[in-house]
Each structure stands twice: as C-alpha cells, then as structure tokens.
Amino acid sequence: MSDHENSFVHIASVKLLLVVWIGLMFGTWLTVAASNVDLGPLNIWIGLGIATAKATLVALFYMHLRWDKPFNAFVFLAAFFFLFLFIGFTMMDTAHYQVHVIPGYSPGMGG
Amino acid sequence: MAGHATTPQEGLRVDHHFENADQQYQSAKLGMWVFLATEILFFGGLFVAYAVYRSNHPEVFIFGHHFLDKNLGALNTIILICSSLTAAWAVRAAQLKQIGLLKLMLVLTMLCAFGFMGVKAVEYNAKWKHGLLWAGSYDPHLDHDEPITESTTDEELQVPGAEVEAEVASQAQRVGDADLVESEVVSESTVVDAPTDRSNIASAAEGPTGLAGAGEHGPDEHAIDIEPANAQTFFSIYFLMTGLHGIHVLGGIGAFLWLLWCAQRGDFATGHFTRVDMVALYWHVVDLIWIYLFLLLYLIE
Amino acid sequence: MAEAIEKSVGAGPGGSDPDTDNYLTHGKGVLSWLFTLDHKRIGVMYLVAILGSFFLGGVFALALRTELWTPGQTIMTADTYNKMFTLHGAVMIFLFIIPGIPATLGNFVLPLMLGAKDVALPRLNLASFWLWLTGATVAVASIIIGAVDTGWTFYTPYSTTTTTAVTAMTLGAFILGFSSIFTGLNFIVTIHKMRPEGMTWFRMPLFLWGIYSTAIIQVLATPVLGITLLLLVAERTLGVGIFDPSLGGDPVLYQHFFWFYSHPAVYIMILPAMAIMSELISTFSGKHIFGYRFIAWSSIAIALLSFLVWGHHMFTSGQSSLTNMIFSALTFSVAIPSAVKVFNWLATMYKGSIRLAAPMLYALSFLFLFAIGGLTGLFLGSLSTDIHLHDTYFVVAHFHYVMFGGTVIAFLGGIHYWWPKMFGRMYSERWAQVSALLVFVGFNLTFFTQFVMGSHGMPRRYYNYLEKFTVYHQASTVGSYILAVGFLIMAGYLLHSLVAGEKAPANPWGAATLEWETTSPPPYYNFAHEMRAGDPYDLDAMRWDPATGGYVRKDPSSVLASSGEAG
Numbered sequence: 007m008s009d010h011e012n013s014f015v016h017i018a019s020v021k022l023l024l025v026v027w028i029g030l031m032f033g034t035w036l037t038v039a040a041s042n043v044d045l046g047p048l049n050i051w052i053g054l055g056i057a058t059a060k061a062t063l064v065a066l067f068y069m070h071l072r073w074d075k076p077f078n079a080f081v082f083l084a085a086f087f088f089l090f091l092f093i094g095f096t097m098m099d100t101a102h103y104q105v106h107v108i109p110g111y112s113p114g115m116g117g
Numbered sequence: 118m119a120g121h122a123t124t125p126q127e128g129l130r131v132d133h134h135f136e137n138a139d140q141q142y143q144s145a146k147l148g149m150w151v152f153l154a155t156e157i158l159f160f161g162g163l164f165v166a167y168a169v170y171r172s173n174h175p176e177v178f179i180f181g182h183h184f185l186d187k188n189l190g191a192l193n194t195i196i197l198i199c200s201s202l203t204a205a206w207a208v209r210a211a212q213l214k215q216i217g218l219l220k221l222m223l224v225l226t227m228l229c230a231f232g233f234m235g236v237k238a239v240e241y242n243a244k245w246k247h248g249l250l251w252a253g254s255y256d257p258h259l260d261h262d263e264p265i266t267e268s269t270t271d272e273e274l275q276v277p278g279a280e281v282e283a284e285v286a287s288q289a290q291r292v293g294d295a296d297l298v299e300s301e302v303v304s305e306s307t308v309v310d311a312p313t314d315r316s317n318i319a320s321a322a323e324g325p326t327g328l329a330g331a332g333e334h335g336p337d338e339h340a341i342d343i344e345p346a347n348a349q350t351f352f353s354i355y356f357l358m359t360g361l362h363g364i365h366v367l368g369g370i371g372a373f374l375w376l377l378w379c380a381q382r383g384d385f386a387t388g389h390f391t392r393v394d395m396v397a398l399y400w401h402v403v404d405l406i407w408i409y410l411f412l413l414l415y416l417i418e
Numbered sequence: 419m420a421e422a423i424e425k426s427v428g429a430g431p432g433g434s435d436p437d438t439d440n441y442l443t444h445g446k447g448v449l450s451w452l453f454t455l456d457h458k459r460i461g462v463m464y465l466v467a468i469l470g471s472f473f474l475g476g477v478f479a480l481a482l483r484t485e486l487w488t489p490g491q492t493i494m495t496a497d498t499y500n501k502m503f504t505l506h507g508a509v510m511i512f513l514f515i516i517p518g519i520p521a522t523l524g525n526f527v528l529p530l531m532l533g534a535k536d537v538a539l540p541r542l543n544l545a546s547f548w549l550w551l552t553g554a555t556v557a558v559a560s561i562i563i564g565a566v567d568t569g570w571t572f573y574t575p576y577s578t579t580t581t582t583a584v585t586a587m588t589l590g591a592f593i594l595g596f597s598s599i600f601t602g603l604n605f606i607v608t609i610h611k612m613r614p615e616g617m618t619w620f621r622m623p624l625f626l627w628g629i630y631s632t633a634i635i636q637v638l639a640t641p642v643l644g645i646t647l648l649l650l651v652a653e654r655t656l657g658v659g660i661f662d663p664s665l666g667g668d669p670v671l672y673q674h675f676f677w678f679y680s681h682p683a684v685y686i687m688i689l690p691a692m693a694i695m696s697e698l699i700s701t702f703s704g705k706h707i708f709g710y711r712f713i714a715w716s717s718i719a720i721a722l723l724s725f726l727v728w729g730h731h732m733f734t735s736g737q738s739s740l741t742n743m744i745f746s747a748l749t750f751s752v753a754i755p756s757a758v759k760v761f762n763w764l765a766t767m768y769k770g771s772i773r774l775a776a777p778m779l780y781a782l783s784f785l786f787l788f789a790i791g792g793l794t795g796l797f798l799g800s801l802s803t804d805i806h807l808h809d810t811y812f813v814v815a816h817f818h819y820v821m822f823g824g825t826v827i828a829f830l831g832g833i834h835y836w837w838p839k840m841f842g843r844m845y846s847e848r849w850a851q852v853s854a855l856l857v858f859v860g861f862n863l864t865f866f867t868q869f870v871m872g873s874h875g876m877p878r879r880y881y882n883y884l885e886k887f888t889v890y891h892q893a894s895t896v897g898s899y900i901l902a903v904g905f906l907i908m909a910g911y912l913l914h915s916l917v918a919g920e921k922a923p924a925n926p927w928g929a930a931t932l933e934w935e936t937t938s939p940p941p942y943y944n945f946a947h948e949m950r951a952g953d954p955y956d957l958d959a960m961r962w963d964p965a966t967g968g969y970v971r972k973d974p975s976s977v978l979a980s981s982g983e984a985g
Contacts, residue, residue, distance in 0.1 A: 015142070017212045018205060027202045034194050038187065041416035053412045061405045068205040069401050070394075075143070077610070078150040085154035088638050088725055089161035093168050095729065095741065096674045102738030103670065104173045133943075134535035134612075144538040144611045151603045155641045162645030162675060166660055169671060252665040253657015347666030353658040357649070 016073035026067045033060040130389070142391055149395045153402050156365075160406055163358050167413060170350055180344060181351025182417040184249055186240065190415035193236050197404045200229030204397040207376075211390035216380060219393070223377045226400065230370045237363055244352070251356045255349035358410055365403050372396045436842060436937035437921070444942040455540035456942055460547050461526030462840065465833075467550065468522055471513035472826075474558075476902065478506035483864075483898040486891045489883050496881040500567035501582070503879055507570030512591045513554050515825055516683060519690035520601055520636070521550070523832045524629045526840060528605060530933035530940065531623050533614040533949025533977075538607040542600050549597035557590030569879060571680070574661040574672040578653045585654050588647040595640045595647070598686075602636025605629055614932075615979050617951035623931045624713050624954075628693020631717040635682045635689070635724060643679035646672070670736045677728035685724040687821055688788075689717060691828030692759055695781055698831050699763045701929040702778035703770030706955040709762035716755035723752040730799050734808045742801055749799035756792055760785065775927070776850035780831030783858050787823025791816060794869065809879075812872025818865045830857070830908075837912070838926050842939040843919030849911040856904030863897030923968025928960045934969075935977055948979035 037056045041049065066072045071079045135141040171178045207222035248256035376396055379385065385393070441458045445451075451459055482502040485492045494502070525543065529536050537543050560566065560583040568577040568584060577584050609630050613622065650672075652658045659665025661672040700707040707713065729737055729745030737745075763785065772778070794816040797803050807813060838844055871890040876883060883891065925934035931954045936945050952959065959976070960969040971977065 015212065018209050020206070020209070023202055023205050023209070027198065030198045030201070031195065034191065034198065037412060037416065038191055041187075050417075053416055054409075057408050057412045060408050064201060064401050064405055064408075068201055069398055074146070078147060081147070081150045081154050082157070085157040085161075085638065089158055089164070091725060092161065092642065092674075092678050093165050095744075096165055096671070097168055097172055099674065099729070099738050099741040100169045100173055100668065100671065102740055103736055106736075107668075132540075134529075134538075134540065140611055144607050147610060148539055148542070148603055148607045151606055151637055155599055155603070155637055158638060159641035159645050162642050162649070165675070166649075166671070169668070251652075251656055252659025252662075252667070350659060350666045353660060353665075357652065357658060357660075361648075 016070060018067065018070070022067060026063050029063050030060050033057075033063075145391050145395060149398050153398060156399075156402055156406075160358075160361065163354070163361065164409070164413075167354050167358065170354060174345070174347065174350070176345040177348055177351050178417050180348055181355070182415060184244070184247070185355070185415045186243075187415050189236050189240055190411050193233050194407065194411045196229050196233050196236070197407050200226045200233070201401050201404045203229065204400045208390065208394050208397045211385050211393040212388070214386065214388050216383075216385060219385060220377060220380050223373050223380065227370055227373045227377075230366055230373070233366055234363065234370075237359065244356075249352050251353040252349040255352060257344075355414055358414065362403070362406055362410060365406075369396075369400050369403055372399065436939060436941070439941065440842065440937065440939040441942040442841075442939055453544070455536065455544060457525050457529050457536050457540065457543060458840075458940065458942075458944075460543055461522055461524075463547060464517065464521040464525060464550070467554065468514055468517055471509055471554065475506055475510035475514055476905070478502050478509065480898060480902060482506060483895040485881070486883075487895050489885060489888060497567060499881045500569075500879070501565040504566045504569050505561055508557065508566065508587060508591070511570055511683075512594050513557060515687050515821060516598055517550060517594070517601070518687065518825065519694065519829050519832065520605065520629060520632055520686075521546070521597075523694070523829075523836060524601070524605060524632075524690065527836060527933055528608060528626065528629060529612075530839075530936065530944060531626055531931050531954075532608070532612055532617065533932045533935075533945060533951065534608070534612045535944050537604050538611055539604050542604050546597045546600040546604070549593055549600065553590045553593030553595075553597060555590075556593060557587055560586030560590055571676060572647075572650060573676075574650070574653070574667075574669045575663065577650060578662055585651050588650050592644055592647045592651075595644050598636050599640045599644075602633035602640070605633040606637065609633075613951070614948070615950045620711065620714065621951055621953065622714075624696035624707060624710065624717075625693045625931075627714045627717045628689050628696070631721040632686050632689040632693075634718075634721045635686050639679045639682035639686070639725070642675065643683070646675040646679065649675070670732070673732050673735050673737075674728070677731045678725075681728040681731065682721075682724040684817070684821070685720055687825045688756075689720060691784070691788075691825040692717070692756075694828045694832040694835070695759075695763060695784055697929070697931070698777050698781040698828075698835055699766050700955050701835075701927050701957070702773045702775060702781065703767045704773070704928075704957055705766055705770035706953075706957065707762070708765035708768075709758075710955070712758050713762050716758045719755040720752065723748075723755070727752055727799075730804070733801060733804045746799060746801040746804075750796065753792060753796060753799075760789060760792075775834075776845075776847060776854060777831045777835040777927075779851060779854040780827050780834065783854070784824060784827045784831065787819055787827060787861070791819030791821075791823055794819065807872060809877055810872035811868040811876045811878055814878050815865045815868035815872060818868070823861060823865070827857075827861075830854075833912075835927065836933075837915070838922030839933060839938050839940070841916055841919075842922050842937075843915045844922050844926065845915035845919055846911045849907060853904050853908040853911070856900055856907065860897050860900030860902075860904055864894050864901060865897070867891075867893045867897070923963075923966045925960065925969040926967075928957060928962070928969035930954055930956050930959055930971075932977065935971070935974075950977055950979040952976055 033056055037053055040052050040056065043049075045052065065079075065082070071082075131138050131141055135144070203222045203225040207219055207226060210216075210219035210222055244250060246258075248254075248258045250256070373396060376393055379392060441456055442462075444456075445454070451463060454460060481494070482499060485494050485499050485502065525537070563586060564583040566572075566582050566584055566587045568580060568582070572584065572588065609622070609626055649658070649660055653661055653667075657665065659667045661667045661669050663669060696707055696713055727745055727749045729741055730749045733742050733746070774782075794812070798807055798813060798816055834845070834850060867890045871887055871894075872878075874887070876887045876890070922938040924937050926938075927934075930952065932949055932951065933940075935949065959972055961972050962968075963970040
C-alpha cells in the first residue's frame, strides 16, 4: 500500500517497491520462457506485450507517474506516438521498395 | 516505518525566479520528462533501423541472434531491474531524509551498473575474439565440431554465401578506411582462404554448432547453419544499440557518483530530494530501453 | 511559510534609472556575461553570435552567386563551388536559422511576456548557449580543415565515402542539435509552469503560442537528427554499413532518417516567425488580433502535421509509389493552418489604423513573400509536378522565399520591434526604411528569377549551366549584391543607435503585452512588481504620453498582481 499524504509529493512504500520488483522479475522469467516456445509470428508480439507490461510497471510506480500530474505521462507517451509514426511509415516504404533492390549491387563511386 | 512527507518549505532553497518550492520541483520534473521523451526518440532511430532491417531480412536476425548468449542477456536484465529498485528506493530515502540508506542505495545502484558493464564487456570481448563485429570489421572466425586439419577441404569450409560475405567484408575494410573505392558487383564465388587462424573456442550460443557447413547439418534442417548474405548487418545493429545504451549507462554511473558526493556533502539533509528523483527517472528509462533491447536482440526465434 | 524560503535575489527597488542601472550594466566584465544566468544577456549573446553566423553564411552565398555569374569557371573550381553551397546551407541552417528566433528573441522576450524573472531552467539556458558555441566552433573548424562538399543534406553514400570533413561538420551539427533541444525543453517548461496570474493558455500572447509550438518540434524532431548524424559518423569511422549498399545498407533509409527531422525543422524555422507576425500586425494596425484561437490552434496544428510529410523531399529517391502518394496528399494538409494565419493577419489589418514603421514594413514584406513561398510549396508537394521540379532552382527559390522571405524578414521585423526594449535606444527610422526597401528589392531580384530558371529546367547545385540561363543567373547575382548593401546599411544604423540613438521609452509602439510594462532596457530582475496578465491585444488600454514620448497604460494597476502579502 502506498502512502497517500497531504504533502506535495508522493513517497512510495517499501512494500510497493518490492512488489513491483517481484512483478518485473516474473515478467523477465515469462519473457524468456515464452521465447523458448515456438508460436511463430506471435512470439514477437507476446514478447513486446510482456516488455510493455514491465515498462508500464516501471513508469507508473518507480517513476511515480501514477501520482504525478498527468501531463508528464502525456509527454512521455507522445514521444512513443511520434516514434511509431516514424517506424510505421519507414517500414511501409522499405517493404515496398526492397523488392526492387538488386542484392549486392552498388554503382561505382570512383573514377 | 511508513514515512511522512517532508514539508517542502523547511529550509529549502528556492531559486529567485520561482514563486515557491512546489513550482520549482514541478518545473524540474516536467523538464526531466521532456528530456526523457527526447531520449526515446534518440534511441528510437535505432529501433527504426532494427525494425526495417528485421522486417525485410528476417533471416539475418534469426542467424545473428544465436551468437548472443541469452543467459548473459537475462542476467543483465535482472541486474538492471534490481538497479531500478535501488534507485527508486534511493528516492524514497532522500524524501525521508534517511541519508545513510540513501547512500547505500546509491552505491548498490552503481554496483549494479558496474555489473551490467562487466557482463557487457564479457559479451563484447567474445564477439571481438570471433570477429563478430559491425559490418566494416566483420571477419568471422568460427568453429565447427570437427577440428580444422590439413586435410580439411575447401569445400568443407565453404558455406553458401560465405564467399560473398568474405568478399563484401574485405571490400568493407577498404571502404571503412573512408577511401573512395569502386564497389564492384559481387558475383563470382571466390573461395575463402583456408583459415589457419580460426579458433576452436565455442561460439557464444550453446547447443547448435557455429557456422558449420561441413556436411553435418543440411541447409534444410537448421537455418542458422547457412550464413545469409549481409549477416554483418545484425552485428552492426547489435553494437549500435547496445553501445549507445552502454554509453547511457556510463552517464548514469557518473550521475550517481555525483549524487553520492552531494549526499556526502550533506545536500540532502534538508529533505531536498529533487536531484535524486531526476537522476532516478533517467536511470529507469535506461532500464526500460534495455528491457526492449533484450527482447529484440536476444530473444528472437 | 514565506519567511522560511530563502530567495537568492530579492525584488529590487522600483524607480531606478534604466540608463545606468539595467541588465546590461548589472555586473561587469566578460565573465559576468559568459557565466550569466540572466535570460536577457543570454539572448543578447545569442543575437551577436547568430547574426555573425548569418554574415558568414552570407559570405558563402555571395561567393557562390559570384561564381555563377558566368557558366563554367568564374572565380573558383567546381570542387570549391560544391563546398561553397554546402557551407552556405549548413551554416545558415544549423548555426543561424534553427537557433535563430527562439534563442535570441525567444530567450529575451519570453520571460518578460510572462511577467517572470527568468526562464524555468536558467542554468540549462546557459548550457544551451555554451553548446551552441561549442557546436559552432566545431563546425567552423571543419570548414577550416577542409570543408564539406556533400550539400547540407549529407546524402549517403557520397557522404560516407568522400574524403572531405564530413565527420567534423556532422559532429558540430550534433552538438548544435542539443543546444536546440535544451532551448525547446526550457521554453516548454517555462510556459507550462510560469504563467502569471490571469494568463490562462488563451490569454497568452500569440508569440508564446508560436514559441511553444516550435519547442514541441525542437524536442521531438531534433533527437532523430542526432541519431542520424551519429550513424553517419559511425558509418564513416567504423563502417557500420547501415546506409552503405556495399555493406548491405540502404541509402534511402538515410533519407527517411534525415528528413524525419529536417522537415519538421523547417517549421522550427517558420513558426517563430509567424509568432512575431501576430505581434507586429496587431500593434501596427492599432487593432486587436483577429481570430486569436484560430491562430493559436493553427500553431499547434502546424507543429503536429509537420511530422507527417517528410517523404515529400524523397519523391524521386526510390521511395515507393504508395508512400509517395500518401506523403503528397498529407503535404496539402499542412498548408491549411498556414493559410489560416495569413487570413487572420489580413483580417486584423482590415479597418485598422496602419502605421508604416520599420517593423511593419517587414511584416508586410513577410505577407507578400511568405504567400509566394507557401504557394510554390504546393507545386512541389504535388507529386506529378515535383518530378519535374525536384532538384531544380524552383526548389531553391521556394525555400528561400519561405526561409528568407518568411523567417529572416520576420526576424528583422522582430529585431526592429524589440530593439528599443533590448537596448534602450531608437534607431533611425529613415535609414531603416531604406534598408527594408533594398532588402525587399534585392530579395525578389535574387530569388524570383530562380523560380523561372527552375521551371525551365536549371538544376540546383550545378556549377556549370547552359547559355540560356545566363541572364537569370546574372540578375540573381545582382540581386544578391543589393541584399548585401541593404544588410550593411542595417548593420550601420543599428550599431549607430547603440551609441547615439534616441533614448527609448518603456513602450514606444503602444503594445499591450507585459514586456512593455518595464523600462527600456529592463533591470536585471525584469519587473519591480509582481505582474498580472490582461488581454495581450487590448490596445485601447494604452494611451500616448507626451511626457515620456511613449505609450502608457491608462490603468497601470490592471497589470499588477493582487498582492496578498507584503512585496
């Protein structure tokens, strides 16, 4: 149980810190275990899901977002949004033009 | 004992341009979160490169990740998670003016960070020994079950695509010297020189043998036995991502040393914990990034 | 509880003589400037450094325009010419225009507009300045050790294999990037946390909306430039092969990386300029800004939409046709908020009482030149026409119209507007008009001809050209020299005003934002009293005061904070 004070800042209880730690350890074990099971294309998504769950634990509790002004979390999430934009468009484009690439070919640079 | 909050105004120094300590604290916090957003986008570029190359050349990643030791990677993950615990605990200690506990937590966090770098050093060293470096320096010395003797034939040493690799790698050495070169179209199969310097050290991955093309496993059975074209790209991405992350770990160590020095000086006796909070936030992001790196580089199947 | 708080600097006494006791005179010696935490001093230092960079970039421009007087060799070899246009671009973009308005006018004016004593993170502000100095030094050093000839865009694989000083220049740009990030970070925190009593988001001056939107882009886009340049350096020094096809890399990927930053970067350039425009148009039309919320939201819209269009720089690069089409369609969307602003500024002027002071001359120039620049962007955003126009002088003319005709012109307007506040002096209005005219004429002669040339097929970055383009090139070069004269005159009268200009009143223009409520120049602590915000465009609240030769508020207490406690 975390402390909820009238102070201007929240202080995490030892119990909370340790519970989250256990959750992160479990998540790590789960990730490794899941990677040993062949689920085809699902593997990466399960792995990403567990990683994101761990990240959420760290962000919410260790980084205090649970008790902070929501704008701080918004700032952090906004970064991911733009990153996904970048990844998404670039992957879409490279997927389309990669088929036209001649493997190993590079036009002469010298002379 | 469950702590009580520090009264922010007790003896706290407030800079002249702030109205009160709360405004000062919230400003620092927002500033740090904005900075962490920039770190996400900074690393994000490398994740874009990863995503692009993996989605277009999955065989390169499936091949390359076998040379990463899952156990060492998991160990590093555990180390960083523990360091996040101690960092968060350090913030709590600073908030409660428990200076002794604060110093202990700072030291433990740093020990974890050193441990992480130590494991990294072991991994990097193994790669270097095997020549499994980024593209420009990619020069794999690999082993297979049979020892190499004078009677080992060239055919036994060749693996499909390896000759292309050697040619590309040697071209890369010249390009890596930043000379203007003519990159020729690589077409002919050139024979790899008999590798008299190939080591017999086992590759990092347990289980499957290294780049054996020597007839033990056919190409149909184990995809990893066939070194794909551009295998070096995996290692480029590996070193870029883990290297940049490692630099951030070093930065974190520096920051924690600074905090320790501040604690020693008595800066936190008044309950002014903002600095510890900010450094801890940075450290948690370093942990977060590693969580994804571990997954994406070590746990590919 | 207030007593328990130590304040490191107390509020100073009111009524001190601004001539002898202001932020410029408070603290003497070089070190008091280099180690200052005062946002006003930092802004002034940036102004000197950035205008110096503009001069350097301008020298490269004159050199390359002189070379282009005749086809073939005129005054330099082709290799040197490649370096000239690369350095002109790199210096102008990384040292001048990206830091430009935010670092200079933003730093100086932002806290004053908020009635605050400083930005939220003054030490970070100083660090930003030192980073700028460091990055600029590395960049200039790279020029000295051999310079760069890749074009400011550093496209691979040429940039990874050429023997010129690419590594040094990109490291310089990398460092400059962090200066930009930290400035943006600082402004975001300051605007969020340090608005005064009464200043809700929609009572903020529009200059701050513009600076805030710029800061969003600075913070989100610049890190991607950072990683791109780092990868370039790694490619050159280690051979990591991410962008080099001979190592298995992908050069088009470099362009994705590069333009993901560099397109939003052009909005880092224009948003602050638009921010200045709102202030100038309102003040010199004697009228409340029209469409405040539209202008405010359009700034945010531009910032966000700017991230969706980077592929329009890559239509001919090998980018897939699907991606081409998507980026082309999205590009049209980003024109809309810019148009919204232009309409609102025109509506502000309508039935206003226009004063053609120098800042307004620049504001009017902006409207004309930015409109041309923006509209020609649409030709380039349209996929089919861009195939013909890409890499021609049409592109060069387009971006000079928006960056120079837009940003630089607005920057000049802002400098002339806030000059009295910053230095306590009025400049010669007559010479300012002469200079503004020369700049306007010189600019159009230089760059309008380039639209024509480009649409007739003259490629950019070319050392040699067909005979038929000679007359255009020569006209353009003459224009560039007229520009140079205009700027030299400007430097002359501005510097002269510092020593012999008429003393400036607190509010020479009759504007209603808070920076005009303190003396010209301000004291180091900015304001003698806690300030409260009114309507930033309520120009009727001001009246002319012949005694001071400036404007004063009819009801001064309306901007003073309701003080509960003693001072």
